Amino acid sequence: MNTRIAIIGAGPSGLLLGQLLRNAGIDNVIIERQTPDYVLGRIRAGVLEQGTVDLMREAGVSARMDREGLVHEGIDMIYGGTRVHVDLKRLSGGKTVLVYGQTEMTRDLMEARGIDGPDIVYAAEDVTLHDLESTQPYVTFRKDGVDVRLDCDYIAGCDGYHGVSRKSIPTARLQTFERTYPFGWLGLLADTPPVNHELIYAHHPRGFVLCSQRSATRSRYYLQVPLTEQVQNWSDDRFWDELGRRLPADIASALVTGPALEKSIAPLRSFVVEPIQHGRLFLLGDAAHIVPPTGAKGLNLAASDVNTLYRIMLGVYEQGRDDLVERYSAIALKRIWKAERFSWFMTSLLHEFPDSDAFSRRMQETDFRYFTESDAGLRTIAENYVGLPYAFPA
Template sequence: MTTHTTVGIIGGGPAGLLLARLLHNSGVDCVVLESHDRAYVEQRQRAGILEQSTVDVLRAAGAGERLDREGLAHDGIELRFDRRAHRIDFPSLTGGRRVWVYAQTEVVKDLIALQLKDGPPLHFGAQVHAVEGADSDRPLVRYTHEAREQVLTCDYVVGCDGFHGVARSAVPDSVIRTYERIYPYSWLGILADVPPSCDELIYAHSPRGFALHSMRSPSVSRLYLQVPNGEDPADWPDERIWDELDARFAVDGDWTLARGPITAKSVLPMRSSVTEPMRYGRVLLAGDAAHIVPPTGAKGLNLAASDVTVLAQAFAHLKETGSAELLDSYSDTCLRRVWRAEHFSYFMTTTLHTDPAQSPFDTRLQLSQLDRIANSPHAAAELAENYAGLRIG
């Protein structure tokens, strides 16, 4: 069976779903192909911090109602180092911008509900096998859905299917180039049924390694510990985790880390990756298919949202004017923001983590940089601007 659409979207994560919603609102037809079932997609644990621009886009797309009701608006973060605590106030440093704690799983649920209610086709369990004809005027996607081999012809194909997705393989090796950095540590992440011990996220530099205190809701805490690569979560019983978190968050003053039942543990490797270009012929890459950032800067989901916002504007411009000018500049437009976010994520990661090979000199440089942020309004403003997010466009 063969069908046709203007934009074929591979991947039903936040990037693909948000793009579909934005295209639908602009009158551009599309089809979303997602290899997993709905339950899997809605339970996939990922990012939890939304930039101001991402929230603005979700609201404009009609997906902001529950976010505004249940999301936790944050006006800053706390840096801990050398047993000191320093708060970075975002609104005063960025002209009023802030961030929201709202898990990616919830963003996905909201977008799926909208899509199934009145949006374009969304096919779960659609296993994409190949993208062909990327350099032609009508690329096609071969996939299996409900035990039937099918073909979707498109004017354009957008790959939102991740680093190992099929869309990337449609770009010849002679054209594509990937820049990558692998970090010598990972994160052990936990979910705990205990109210957060803080009002805003805490990023802690410690001689024992990095730690992060985040949250998913007023009753669920999300915490992370720097661990060696290849670490097994089974080697970390609950008491050991809480004791290590206590040690890394230690600060002079009256503060206590609340403990509670740990409901999930996982280890997350850390790497940076950028693929250039983000377009080849009629195939365009977005989100993790084009770039990956370590989670320290909270940029992954937000970069994906930025990509598809730029794409949606380009497709709307094509529909309204017949000009592909914005599509032709898509890769260059997005890569400027991508590399800025990559640099910020690298800065946050290397400033706050302890490299197994670092010397006492390296540690003193880290502390000096953190002290500068705490004492220089200019350094604090740069961190705040990048964390709260650059404006899209």
């Protein structure tokens, strides 16, 4: 097999990159080690930045998203019982975010690509990357017991933190930056109307709360819990009771409860590797970085990587700009670190840290007041939340 771009991973970043490249006439093949059902079974993020929405539209797969997605012009933040509305649209020059589940985004991209065909391979085994520092890299894998070789010009590693792409780079050439937080998020998905028309980010002495949503009839709630907590210890009733205790009384009284469709605990961590390219291999999404979900940046940061690599490949194949290839890591990392900073900031601002002393707690409270009591502070939150501008290679 031969192609121009081999894409490892059929999550949203791999599928989005593949769709954009295909629309531009740049051949690509996507290789995924899991089945389509497994990929669609992941329950993940649901807040899309303006840039991610624009990329979906550019890829020609936005019809259902535009029809069913919920435009949000603001978020609410609560600390010490004080509730502040962050007017995203006014403070960011007209930008908004769109609530549309990552699963639905993935489904749209999968349907556009097609599940069967020579340019996408699911349930691939023993995926291995070769000759990354040469001008002729290639990928080998096994499908239905048959060994396959895929020759290509470049490889896009979109296969997540545990994938083969980052592991194919010599360890000595990577610098790792990481922070593990001493808590996780217990999430519950339910077919109940959201408690508020905007998302609520709330600090409470018992722990952080996020009131989110997937649609007008489906809600997603999160509670901060210790890393030692087990999901089986949380009945639906216990979850709803604890959620109500951490919210102001007027909000808690409006909660509509119901059976959980899904319940899980996710640890929080920040992670970046540098550089995020090696020879003709580029890392995108969780293969290159992870952010705590407090800033709604995980999926959106992957889309930012897609945008950067896509623009570079357009330059390579349409203008002969091979010089752009070496710039991918530097361009992408600038925006990655800004998103990491915002996610760290929101996490530090709104969570209870078990080792926090009186001074740290007072500084956290003062930070909340500093950023929410002036337009300048609110604008900083809004501009980061809706997504900082993409950088375009020149």
